[in-house]
Structures are given as C-alpha cells and as structure tokens.
Amino acid sequence: MQYKRVLLKLSGEALMGNRQYGIDPERLSEYAKEIKQVVNNGIEVAIVIGGGNIFRGVAGEGNGMDRVQGDHMGMLATCINGLALQSALEDEGVHTRLQTALEIKEVAEPYIKRKAIRHLEKGRVVIFGAGTGNPYFTTDTAAVLRAIEVNADAILKGTRVDGIYTSDPEKNKDAIKFENITFKEVLDKGLKVMDMTAFTLSEENKLPIIVFDMNKKGNLVKLLSGEKIGTVVDN
C-alpha cells in the first residue's frame, strides 16, 4: 500500500448530491460506506470538509455583509457538515472524532494535533471542522495545513471531475487528462487545482495532491489500493 495515512478533502457542495442546498443523506451515506472500506483496509483517514453547500463568506460579502462575519458563518457551516459526516460514519460502525478549529467543546473536541494523531493511530477517522479557524482562508488551505501537521502521506481532493485536464473538461471535450503533473507544471500552465495559498503550502511541504472523482463508486478504495485513479500532483 502506497499511502498509510491520508487526508481526504471533501467540498461542501459534494454533499448536496442533486440538491440545490444542504445535505443529501444518500450521498453522505455513500461516502461513509467508501470511507469505512478504506479504514477496514488499514489506512488512517483524516477528513477536512468544506461548507459551500450551506454558506460561503464571499457570498455574504456580496450581500453587504462584513467578510469576517461571513467567514465565521462559513466555518460554522463546515462544523455542521462535519457533524453530519460523523453521524453517517458512526451509522456504519466507524469510530470517529470531530475536532474543530473554533471551540464548541460541548459538541466537538478542540483541535489538538497530538490528540488527532493518537486517534488516527487507533484507527479512528478524524474530521477537522471550522477550517483553519481564521477568516480569509479556505477549507483547501485547512486541508493542506492539517495534512502537514498530522504527517499525512497525501491529500486526496475529491471532486466532480476525475482529475486535472489541459482545460475544463465540462466545457471542452478535447481536454486531455494528466496522470501525473508537477507543482511547477500546474503553475506554468495556469491550471487550477486549489487556491494559491493551499497550493503553495502543499508544494513547499512536498505534500502530494491527488485530484479524483469522489462521486464514482469505489474510486476512493481503488485509489488507495494503488490503482491509477485521478491525477497526482507531486514535486
């Protein structure tokens, strides 16, 4: 097995399934089943989940809301998703902990790196909520940050697209998929993988990013069994 400990980044939007807003319980349950299989295969899994299905700080700003206030709402949205995912995983019998970067200690543990690592070693899935705990950041940046902190071997970015293409495959049918690409090539070609803060943090810390389609059943398990799924960004 190539990876022993991974950080899975799920966007909030992915949880919507075919809905326009909020959480699709079926989608959540499919994710939980996949994650369970990976855990049963002996892989340690940490998860960062976004909040875009509920609230994004920039959306608030567009409606005249203070950005920081909006970002606080966005971070709380990630905690709501984290709780939903925790519940779905526990329904599958997977042991979990939710740790949040903003304290809501009646609901979840505060983020403590050493505790997170201990949970992972014990085979518990650790979900990190509230992003980095700071406004003006994204959950992609939180995902890279936590992955580096807990020494994950890679960050797995689950998206709707099955990898990185020469151009947007949803708009251009001639777009070609990369199996492997370097951080430098991504920058030189102006491709978009994550926001720049997240991407640079990953590059500087030599943390590989794997972009793959999380909505295709079995993909996560296949990827972690060594099959060539998605695109690997590496140094």
Ligand code: UDP
């Ligand atoms: N957010 C933040 N700081 C962080 C992470 C997230 O302020 O460290 C806020 C921000 O407003 C963001 C929202 O939480 O718009 C939801 O996160 P994101 O947009 O990254 O979620 P995704 O697009 O993955 O669903």
